[in-house]
Amino acid sequence: MVIVNPNVNLGNLPTLSPDWPGGFWWHWLLFTVIIIAVVIVMIMVNVYIARRQVGRMQSRVGPNRTGPFGIFQPLADALKVLLKEGIEPASIDRLIYWLAPVVAVVPVLLIFAVIPFTDGGMLADLNIGILYVVAISSISTVGTFMAGWASNNKFSLISAMRVIAAIVSYEMPVVLSIASVLLLVGSLSMNDIVLAQQDIPFILLQPLGFVIFFIAGLAEISRSPFDLLEADSEIVAGFFTEYSGIKFVLFYLVEYGEAFFFSCLITTLFLGGWRGPALPEWLWFIVKAVLVWFVIVWLWATLPRVRIDQLMALAWKFLLPLALINLIITAIQVLALPEGSWWVMIPVNFAVTAVLILLWSKLFKLGWGRVEV
Amino acid sequence: MKFERYGIGIAKGLMVTLKTLFRHPTVSQYPEQRLHTSRRIRGNELAWDRQKCTGCATCAKTCPQGVIEIVTSTNLVENKYAVEKYQVDTGYCIQCGLCVEACPYEALFMGYAYERAKYRRSELVENKEDMMLESGKKQPSGYFYPEIAAKLPRQTLLVEKITEKEQ
């Protein structure tokens, strides 16, 4: 049976919380504006935090000239790139070249519709929230592949192939670790997942799931140490080598938008969403998302890149079996233990995590890498 | 190739980066905060002492690039050469300092300034009036002349600004 708060309303789920004023259409309009504004502002904030943090970690200062402490730097960058000329090579596949940024950007904006900023404060409280997230976030992969193909450039094609292979492989550990969280909640709606973390956040109940989701999610959004999809020391810039101007801004928005979305998703699923003692709820949400982003940038500044076959080996041989084992163990615990006994689950789960990671690291073998020619 | 050590190496790297995050950054804000260059800096220009120069053109012969151009004529009144044209193309000069070392009368100095960007390449060519030391616009550097070097400010060194724990 479910271990968490049994007051979660599973049966009759309204699509509109009662305390939002106006009718359905006003709610929709307000939240569309809020989501677009929040996404763009938070992307700029994230870019600023990343540049300052990476700068300090490299014992230099980040940008500090445009505006006080350099806070207008992302705005200046965006304006500069928007005003640039969009240079197109002559031998591209024109329709696909123009459509690719659009196909990549639209899903990134769509998936923000189901992230709960406060209790019920989202565009649409779908009762299949997580399924919607997993489905829509895969569509931007098609966009990046279109970009790599249409550029008529061997570097972009190599990058597009890597993108397809990597993102398809990492879907599985992501979905399986999400499924283990859903076993604890019992509902697919994102708001219910946050409501269910009333006593403790799920990071304590699901440490192995958190680790797997973090690593697999980093690979999904192709950030370091898995940023070989746009590795700019090997394949110049990957699939968006031939893009400049507004189309380049759209791809940049895809990358940072997915990263922001990933931090929001971790906050919702594992860190307790908008819960917190003193501050307003949406502020706690933003604080937690920024904290996750800090950790992501910390990893980006420190770690070297993995190679493509090591990336695939990590997904199929390391993360996928661990995710399956995690799912089975969580299922056994949910069925066997009585309600509210999370104080038994936590040490058991941490012990299982430690044992599994140590054991699997000993057994995990990468391929040697050299191919006989 | 086994995945050994369970991520401890990665954790150590992350600790190093975190420590660097809280240290003082080793940069200086350029236009507001100028560090003192070396006293012997082979800056971007040459300074010429017209009184000591005799027009022997040793500097022009020593220059590997051939940037110094000297035209002299005889001046029978003072019984020495009169230097009519002393022109240096500082855009072509590689600041090697061989001309300064070669001058037998100690009449040529390297310049101390390094911020001499101009908008046109022809403005980099300096003729006799610009080059003179007594025009007051030039500061000679201490390259090859220790008595001039003793008067210039001390160089800012990075080893003295940032201290890490010593062994």
Add this chain to the structure above:
Amino acid sequence: MAIRTEPFVLNMGPVHPSTHGVYRMRATLDGEVVVDLEPVIGYLHRGVEKLAEERTYTGVIPLTDRLDYISSMSNNLAYVMAVEKLAGIKVPERAEYLRVIMAELQRICNHLIAVGSFFNDCGAYFTPFLHMYREREKIIDLFEMVSGQRLTYNYMRVGGVSQDIPEEFLPALDRFLAQMPRCIDEYDLFLKENEILLARSKGVGILTREKAINCSITGPVLRATGVKWDLRKADPYSVYDRFEFDIPTGSAGDCYDRYRVRIAEMRQSLRIIEQALKQLPSGPVRVEVPHLVRPPVGEAYAHIESPKGELAFYLVSDNSIAPYRCHIRPTSLLNLSALRDMAIGWKIADLIIIFGSIDICLGEVDR
């Protein structure tokens, strides 16, 4: 039934974010695996050997600065030793010790850049690179104090060095020697045991002993394959026979061993500098050599252990003020000759890492 694939040619052109300079490789790839490799060089050819015939012996020294522009002091040293061998000039003791100190500081400087760009090619986003540049900045400050410039020093002269060191050089050098071992320890803590780095570079790009000796590879690349060959011990020049230091070698000859050999060489260089400081005599730093040197007719070959390998100058003189012929043994070009055999069978990402671990400088390759 096997699926038929077709290899394609990828041109990693002269302008590329991580070929260290203008170097062009045409790689034939089958998927991601490198099947063949064809290097194209000559994008930085400036005709240095021809220009050297038109300048005096002293005027060639600024030209040699710009050969391997990362380690200028070593280039100066090799050329000046060749001229002194030709003309039969003996250098005073203090000048020899100053030359050794400058050459070893230059070795540390070069290895910092080499290891930093190796990590940059591996993908660590400039962080170890910038940390190493911090230490390089300290060394370059010392060089600026002595010679006046930060990259092309023009410090060695025929018959000694150009000027004596100022009085604030020795205290600053002592402070640097006290801080540096701690910094190298921090680099080790950062990336020596990093699992991703081990997976990327251990066992990658293996060069065997026999192939290295056959291709006349020298320097840290040779020492990483296990051959204990260092010109400072095998054919000591200058005053190197008065110091005691080890020669670090690797065992496997892969990229990781080359990186470890360079870090170990940095520590040995610190040891040599400390011993040289203790033994530094006083005296003149320059012998009286005529302004336009005219060596007698003959030829001379002088080689040194530069940070990248064996750098040598071959000078032919015909008793005039300019060399008749000046030939440079390009260390980096000869080290590159094994790139094709090291890289075949690996993937594109490994190709970049192998290329970065050889540590070339295009100024020397193309001259």
